Structures are given as C-alpha cells and as structure tokens.
Amino acid sequence: xxxNLMKGCExxxxxxxxxxxxxxFGYPITPQNDIPEYMSARMPKIGGCFLQAESEVAAxxxxxxxxxxxxxxxxxxxxxxxxxxxxxxxxxxxxxLPCVIVNMMRGGPGLGSIQASQGDYFQTTKGGGHGDYHxxxxxxxxxxxxxxxxxxxxxxxxKYRTPVMVLADGIIGQMMEPVEIKENTGNAPKKDWAxxxxxxxxxxxxxxxxxxxxxxxxxxxxxxxxxxxxxxxKDETLVECYNTDGAxxxxxxxxxxxxxxxxxxxxxxxxxxxxxxxxxxxVWPFPAKAVHDAMCAPGVKMALCVEIxxxxxxxxxxxxxxxxxxxxxxxxxGSRVPTAEEIAEKVLAMRGA
Amino acid sequence: MAVVFKKTEALTDTVMHYCPGCGHGIVHRLVAEVIxxxxxxxxxxxxxxxxxxxxxxxxxxxxxxxAAHGRAPAVATGAKRVLGxxxxxxxxxxxxxLASIGTAEIVQAAHRGEKISVIFINNAIYxxxxxxxxxxxxxxxxxxxxxxxRDKELCGSPIRMSELLATIEGSAYIxxxxxxxxxxxxxxxxxxxxxxxAQVNRKGxxxxxxxxxxxxxxxxxxVESMDWLEEAMLPYYPLGVYKEV
Ligand code: SF4
Numbered sequence: 001x002x003x004n005l006m007k008g009c010e011x012x013x014x015x016x017x018x019x020x021x022x023x024x025f026g027y028p029i030t031p032q033n034d035i036p037e038y039m040s041a042r043m044p045k046i047g048g049c050f051l052q053a054e055s056e057v058a059a060x061x062x063x064x065x066x067x068x069x070x071x072x073x074x075x076x077x078x079x080x081x082x083x084x085x086x087x088x089x090x091x092x093x094x095x096x097l098p099c100v101i102v103n104m105m106r107g108g109p110g111l112g113s114i115q116a117s118q119g120d121y122f123q124t125t126k127g128g129g130h131g132d133y134h135x136x137x138x139x140x141x142x143x144x145x146x147x148x149x150x151x152x153x154x155x156x157x158x159k160y161r162t163p164v165m166v167l168a169d170g171i172i173g174q175m176m177e178p179v180e181i182k183e184n185t186g187n188a189p190k191k192d193w194a195x196x197x198x199x200x201x202x203x204x205x206x207x208x209x210x211x212x213x214x215x216x217x218x219x220x221x222x223x224x225x226x227x228x229x230x231x232x233x234k235d236e237t238l239v240e241c242y243n244t245d246g247a248x249x250x251x252x253x254x255x256x257x258x259x260x261x262x263x264x265x266x267x268x269x270x271x272x273x274x275x276x277x278x279x280x281x282x283v284w285p286f287p288a289k290a291v292h293d294a295m296c297a298p299g300v301k302m303a304l305c306v307e308i309x310x311x312x313x314x315x316x317x318x319x320x321x322x323x324x325x326x327x328x329x330x331x332x333x334g335s336r337v338p339t340a341e342e343i344a345e346k347v348l349a350m351r352g353a
Numbered sequence: 354m355a356v357v358f359k360k361t362e363a364l365t366d367t368v369m370h371y372c373p374g375c376g377h378g379i380v381h382r383l384v385a386e387v388i389x390x391x392x393x394x395x396x397x398x399x400x401x402x403x404x405x406x407x408x409x410x411x412x413x414x415x416x417x418x419x420a421a422h423g424r425a426p427a428v429a430t431g432a433k434r435v436l437g438x439x440x441x442x443x444x445x446x447x448x449x450x451l452a453s454i455g456t457a458e459i460v461q462a463a464h465r466g467e468k469i470s471v472i473f474i475n476n477a478i479y480x481x482x483x484x485x486x487x488x489x490x491x492x493x494x495x496x497x498x499x500x501x502x503r504d505k506e507l508c509g510s511p512i513r514m515s516e517l518l519a520t521i522e523g524s525a526y527i528x529x530x531x532x533x534x535x536x537x538x539x540x541x542x543x544x545x546x547x548x549x550x551a552q553v554n555r556k557g558x559x560x561x562x563x564x565x566x567x568x569x570x571x572x573x574x575x576v577e578s579m580d581w582l583e584e585a586m587l588p589y590y591p592l593g594v595y596k597e598v
Contacts, residue, residue, distance in 0.1 A: 049434045054461035061424040065431025068418045091421050195416035197396045197440060207410050209419035
C-alpha cells in the first residue's frame, strides 16, 4: 500500500478500524476531536457504531458494556476527560475487560491548556483509578508508530483482558505525516466469557463483574491480575535504544519529546559530543532494565531525563538506576515543549560543569 | 406427581440475601417470569446496579454485567449497541443509583431513545449503605442522614422520576407500579411485560418504577411497611402509565 499523508488523530482512528474496532463511544474535548469526528463519518459506513455519549463517564461505561458483550471497542479523550474516565477504567480492569483508550494529553492541572503536555504520566502509570491494577500504556513518538501501536493495543487488550492506553500528546494528534495503515484483524480470540445471551450447555453463564465481597475471593482475583501483570512486564515491554552504544551522555524521554531529543543528539554529534537516547515505548510496563543498562553502561558519564512535565517519568528512571547514577532533569510543567537547542545546551552545560 | 408450581428458570437457585419483607425478591421473581414467558432467556443480558440489588447477577439466570454506581444505563447502552435489536437488555436499579448518582445516565439513555428496559426500585431510602436519605425520601421522613426528617428548605422535595422521564421524547413506555398488594403485584408484572415489549418492538426507552419496601431501614415490620407504602408513598407517587407510544 502506498503511503498517505494523514493527520495523527485521523490515522489513529483509521488504524483502530483496520484493527477490527467497530464501536466507539466518546465525548468532545480538545485536542482530540478529530478522532470522534472521523469515527462518526466512518462507522455507519462499515456497520459499526459511533455514539457521542453525554459525558466521559458515560462513554467509558458504554465501553464497559460493549467490551462485556465481546466487542472490540475504544474511546478517546484528553487529560481532563481521562480523569473522568478513571472510575470506569478501574472497573474495566477489575472486570477483566479488553478495550483501548486514547489520551491526547494536554496541559494541566485543572482545565490547564489545550496544548501538548506529558503531565498525565503519573495518572497513567501509577493507577489513576482506585485499587491494585495496572494499564498497559503505549507512548508513540510518530504518527506511523501511533498507527502500529493502535493495532498492537487491540491485540494485547484481548490477549490479557485488560484496558490498554495509547498515551500520545496534542502534537502527535495534530501532526500530518506520510503513513501506511495495514489491515490487522486476525488476532481477536474467542470470548466465551462475554455476555451475548446464554444458551445452556454451550458455556457457563457469563457474569461480567468486579465485585468480590469475600476477602479470599478478592485476593484470588487480584493475585490473578498481578500474575498477568508480571507476564505483561516480561513479554510486552517495548523500548528503543538510539545511539546508546559508546555514548558518554544518555537522554531518556518518551513520545514527541523523544523525537526532539534525537534532533538534539544530531546537533551534539556535530560538536563532537556522543549522546544517546533510551526511549520507553511502553511507559507501563516501564522498561527498567533497558533504562538501567543504557544509563549505567561503563562509558556513560551523565544522564538526563526530558519531559513536558514537572518531572514524572524521572521517578521511574531513578528507580531503574537505583542510585547507581545521578539523573538530571530538563522539563517544563504545563505545555511548553523543550526545544532541541535547549536540550543540547543543557547537555553541554552539564558537561562543562 | 403433577407439578402445580415451579420456580422460573430465569432465576438461579442461589438463596437471596434480601431482608424479610423486602420488595426486591418479589420484583426479581416478576422480571424473571416475564423473561421466561416471553421466551427471551437466551437473548437477555441484564445489568446489575450498586445498592441492595448489587448481587442481582447471582440471582437472574441470564448473562449479566455488574455496573458501577449509577452507570447501568450507559453499560446497557454499550451492550445493546453490540448485541442488536434481537436482544433484551435490561437494567435493575434502585433510587440512589438511578435518581441520584445516575441521573445523567438515565436521562440521556431516555433522550437517545435507547432500546433498553429499566426496572427502577423506589423505596425512598438508601438500603445497602444503611438507611441514608435518597432523592426519593419523603418530606419529613427520618433517615440516618435526615435525622430530623427531610427538610424541604435544606434538600428540596422528593423527585418523581417517572413523570420526569415521561417528558422525554425517546421514552416509549413509562409506568409506576407498587408491590403492596396482590393486585398491584399483578399490575407490576404486566407493566414489565409492556416495557420489555416496547424494547422488543423497537419502540424506544422503557422504564417501570416499582414502589417497594425497605422494612429494615424504615424501622418497620414487613406488614407495617406495606401499610406505610400505601399511606405515605402512594399519595406522593401516583401509580399509572405515564407514557405509552
Ligand atoms: S436494606 Fe431494605 S432494600 Fe435492602 S434488602 Fe433490606 S429491606 Fe431490602
């Protein structure tokens, strides 16, 4: 298939459709409205369902109901809307339902801004909703990667019966890039746990539920979830190591910021400074070993974490190196995106210091 | 030996946890009987609430989903859109769930003309959490959070959901019934048949509000509770069909 020039949000929506998603429930919020708008035009043409819910709270619960009935289903929103969905995401995790949630992060807290941000890292990776659960979260750094990860997201959600988030930012959503979207619908497993109407003898009665009133029963459920999370950490962690071999300086960043870091690395190269980047593609599970190994390699002198936040992922980076290396931070809370020049200057300043 | 009475297939054999004299057991039976009599057991997906009926998924012998507090109509919407017009999707919700935390979901489900049926239990109190004031609690009624009686100045007058929902274009069948007498129990069953019928015939949103008893939190015996329902609730919550298209 030839490459097409597509806007990030629309490419993500089409990638979901090509992955077999036929149900979309959402509520308008900037900067991700191109996703619901695209879905509202496409879904009726392909026998799917687009429904504009009355709120993000209702949308995520519609996702719950559709996932419980066995469908490939998704919703999308941006930071304040994702906060509203967190109740539902906790229930979805507890009821062991597969679904995909896209978060086009914008500045916060509160209404914040409508520009890009990475301020939802804590919310995404450390819970957000209540209880002992995790959500797999992919952080694409380009429109093509967002497309590919969208398709992975549906497969992985079905495989582990878990909510999966695609954690992007307003820049990825609005950027236009030449992309290719492959059809990928082959991996949806049979869902004999789904509530589709019960014919006795064919299977057990399906009950989609997150209530386990007896302590022992709840423990059994949470242990099942934790075992699944350990498996996910083992098999689904994704990371890119860029230019790290022989680097004296290691940057760590995800999403759009990682891309800017690559430009900074090229600028530094011209000035004779060899810098590399370790880029978590899954922010949960966090690629702790790869981050540790890149930052603590023998030739590395310094390490820097770059984010559009006041410093959130840096906590996981510090845990990963566990005191073996000092981690410096460059970032802006809110929505101001660090520039390549700013990153290169920071590296040079640290080197000179 | 000839069988003269048999429990409906649409209820499991699980012993219900409801208190003696509680109306929930009666309404569960009626809903299950209607499902069976309409031959819809294999096409039904229920949605259970948060509240005293939280364990409804243990009792209804159909595929079922347990929803978050107040969200049952949204969950039912998601399921119905996937399962299509041949399915029967119903929610079972109490007054805290439907008339307080879930008002957005119930109003908007009706507004969309969502082809789901709602069984709404109004017993004028929060049961599961131990007898707090509900939006449906009557003026002057004492609860654990209105110890001096519900005060209109402080928290307004009780909300009439059937009347409210009947004003919405997407509502196809809305009726208020009660379980205080045999005659009213029979009427409740007929109302459930009509509500399910409205869904199966793709007419729109349907709801049966059932005035029910909570002897435990009303602090009354089962018999006194039936009397209180009749004397205190019926005048404020008139029975009848509020919408039929
Ligand atoms: S607390 Fe009230 S509503 Fe709940 S089961 Fe007991 S009597 Fe019924």
